[in-house]
Amino acid sequence: MGEIDESGFSGLAERHRRELHVHCYRMLGSFEDAEDTVQETFLRAWRRRETFQGRSTFRAWLYRIATNACLDLLARCRPDPAAGGEVRWLQPYPDRLLDELPAADADAPETAAVARETIELAYVVAVQHLAPRPRAVLILRDVLGWPAKDVAELLGDSVNSVNSALQRARAGMREHLPAERQDWTGGEGDAGTRELVRRFTDASVATDIPALTALLRDDVRCGMPPTPGLRVGRDAVAKDWVDDGFEGMTGLRGVPTFVNRQPAVAFYxxxxxxxxxxxLTLDVLRVTGGAITEIFTFHADRFAGLGLPEHLPADGAE
Known part of the structure; x- marks a missing residue:
């Protein structure tokens, strides 16, 4: 890399911060862990700057370091992948930061990492059920579009081993991803989804459990990371709302937003x-065929990182 100084190096690295952060987020499922890992990536890259020989792009070199940093964190903190559909360390990713990603370019496969379907929570959850190395292979090959030989070099494996790991990872994703994924809706321009979110918000503010239940598909899944317990099925979710004393609660307001390229409602x-x-809580929704098929509820400590207001004014106040 020559005699580049720290300021020049930082300028080069910062251009790729957001996409590296998203890459680490896919690997780890946690916004905060991804932040820490990107910092570790930049530290390692600076210390090893002499190893950059120009055989690949500077971006690819950073991705290699970031992937290894993620694998090191997983080995140290999460030796076992998620199980049973739950990812207790799952955290949401704000759309306002996803908007910083470079536009997809057919001539640069790395930029295809912005694809909506690989940042949605169901995908991130499914990835967390894979063992770390197959997880890395899947993301590098299917999301970033890396050739098998480059992934093999990064992991110190053979191309045959990488191809085998990719097949196992794809099989694992089919097992954990919802089958009707191609039918998902929920973009900001989808009028049907906007109306469904409005009805969900109104029914939530009114704590009208029958009205809320009517919006759910019969196989809906509901989780509240890091709280354990995944509720599956309309009746189970409705019973949980009743048991938690949600019905009759007063003083709620809802603010529609988007995270992970999905519709969400921040409740105050x-x-x-x-x-x-x-x-109070943030509900992130997955919508399929005009019904809510998944709700991830996050606690109030996620609001600041998502750029949501720290409070709403009292009724009638400016």
Whole structure:
């Protein structure tokens, strides 16, 4: 890399921060762990800058370092993949930061990492059920479009081993991804989804459990990371709402938003001084065929990182 100074190196690396962060997020499922791993990536890259020989692009070199940093974290902190459909370390990713990603370019496969379907929560959850190395192979090959020989070089494996791992990973993804994935809707321009989200928001604010239940598909899945317990089925989800004392709750307001390229609603509860509404929960929805098929509920500590207001003014206040 020559005699580049720290300032020049930082400038080169920062151009790729967001896409590296998304790559680490796919590998790890946690926004905060991805942030830490990108920092570790930049530190390792600076210390090893002499090893960049120009045989690949600077971006690809950073991806190699980031992937290994993710594998090191997984070996240290999460030696076992997720199981049973639950990912307790799952965190949402704000769309406002996804908008910083470079536009997809058919001549640069790395930029295809912006594809919506590989950032949605169902995909991220499914990936977390794979063992770390097959997970890396899947993301590098199917998301970033790397050739098998480059993945083999990164992992210190043979091309045959990489191809075998890819087949296992694809089989694992088919097992854990919803079958009707091609029918998902929910983009910001989808009028039907907007109306469904409006009805979901209104019914939630009114704590109208029958109205909420009517919006759910019979095989809906509902989770609240990091709280354990995945509820599956309309009746089970409705019973959970009743058991939690949701019915009859007052003082709620909902703000529609998007995270992970999915519709979401941030709920606030009137409990602050002077009647202010404070963060309560964030519901991220997956919509299929005009019904809600998945709800991931996140706690109020996610609001700040998502760029959501820290409070809403009291009723009638400016």
């Amino acid at each position: 509860h009137r409990r602050g001084r002077d009647g202010a509404y404070l963060p």
